[in-house]
Amino acid sequence: MNDKRILYVxxxxxxxxxxxxxxxxSFEAPKMVNAMGGQTRIFMPKFGNINERRHQLHEVIRLSGMNLVINDLDMPLIIKxxxxxxxxxxxxxxDNEDYFKRKATYSDEDGVLFEDNxxxxxxxxxxxxxxxxxxxWGPDIIHVNGWLSALIPLYLKNYYGNEPLFKDAKIVTTLYNQGFEGTLDxxxxxxxxxxxIEDEAVEALKxxxxxxxxKTAIQNSDAIILGEENLPEELVKCAEDKGxxxxxxxxxxxxSNVYQNFYLAKVLNEEVES
Known part of the structure; x- marks a missing residue:
């Protein structure tokens, strides 16, 4: 993994x-890459139940301050x-006060999904x-984990498709059993x-x-990792059908070695020393 750049989301x-x-x-994989001479960046949401003082989070002023347009609304982006x-x-x-300040991850204390997920x-x-x-920071691989991250491959391929920084990056998505009941909005x-984004790219979001x-993540990924046993058959079949x-x-x-070989041989199509 020497000098390879992997973005973990x-x-x-x-x-x-x-x-x-x-x-x-999402901790062990970047730790492995670092130990083998690669470079990593890790991104996650700043959920309100993450203790900022205990974990010594601090805002990065030079990266904050941008507004992102979400459904015709300007939403300030804060980076910690x-x-x-x-x-x-x-x-x-x-981080964003409207989306992530609440003291929970995906649902309220009664287990009801947040309406704006x-x-x-x-x-x-x-x-x-x-x-x-x-x-x-141009990554060689972008490795996506979790359903709240599932739109990353879609946006990379369809919204930021002409962005030079990501031109050669390969997208890997890991599938887990950590889903949710019902539907989002x-x-x-x-x-x-x-x-x-074109209609056909978001067919699965109907x-x-x-x-x-x-499925939307799989259809815009270059490789898939099965992160747990006994995953939903329709997701595994979706990946198999994509080839x-x-x-x-x-x-x-x-x-450790299995992931390293998969990254190099299957994702980046490089030779792996035996």
Whole structure:
């Protein structure tokens, strides 16, 4: 992985949110890349239940201050950063008072999904990409984790498709079982189409379920990783039908060399030393 640049975008990362398959691998994978001589950047939402004082988050003024247009509304983008203790890794947090200040991640205390989760996903996707542009940091691979990150591949391929910084970047999406019941706002597709994205690119968002979001990510990705066992069959079939490289589930204890070889041989089409 020497000198390879990998951008990790995840809905959840430890130690900032509780441990699960996604949050763990969103920490372990970049740690592995760093140890093998690669470069990483990690992005996640700045949910209101992340303790800023404990984790020593601070705003990056030079990256903040931009307004992102979400469904014809100007929404201020705030960027915060923190360093993971004992690791040479920084995490960038996408923040906005309207979308992320509440003291929860995806739903209220009764388990009801937030009504604006669709807009939060759009804001997060645009916020990550615009911030990477400001950093002028061109990744070789963009690795996406979690449904709140699922619009990143769509926007990279269709909204930022002519952006030179991402011209050669390959998109990898990991699938997990961490979804949600029901649907996001039924007008989600209109809000994405507002950005000038073609109708056929968002066909799966006509029914904005967890599966619909992840199908949209798969259809705009260059490779897929199965992050858990027993994933929804329709998502695995969607990836198989697209004909892109798929890495079967690998336990955390064994993933290091497997991920490295997959990144290099299957995603970047480079030779791997045996």
């Amino acid at each position: 995840s809905s959840e990362v430890i130690p900032y949110l509780p441990e699960n398959e996604m949050s763990t691998m 950063v923190a360093s993971i203790p004992k690791e040479r890794m920084q995490v960038y947090f996408i 669709d807009e939060r996903a759009i804001f997060f996707a645009k916020g990550v990409i615009e911030t990477v542009k400001k950093l002028n 039924q007008d989600m597709i209109k809000k994405v189409l507002f950005d000038g 029914n904005p379920t967890y599966e619909g979001l992840m 892109i490289p798929i890495l079967p589930y690998v336990a955390k204890e064994e993933f």
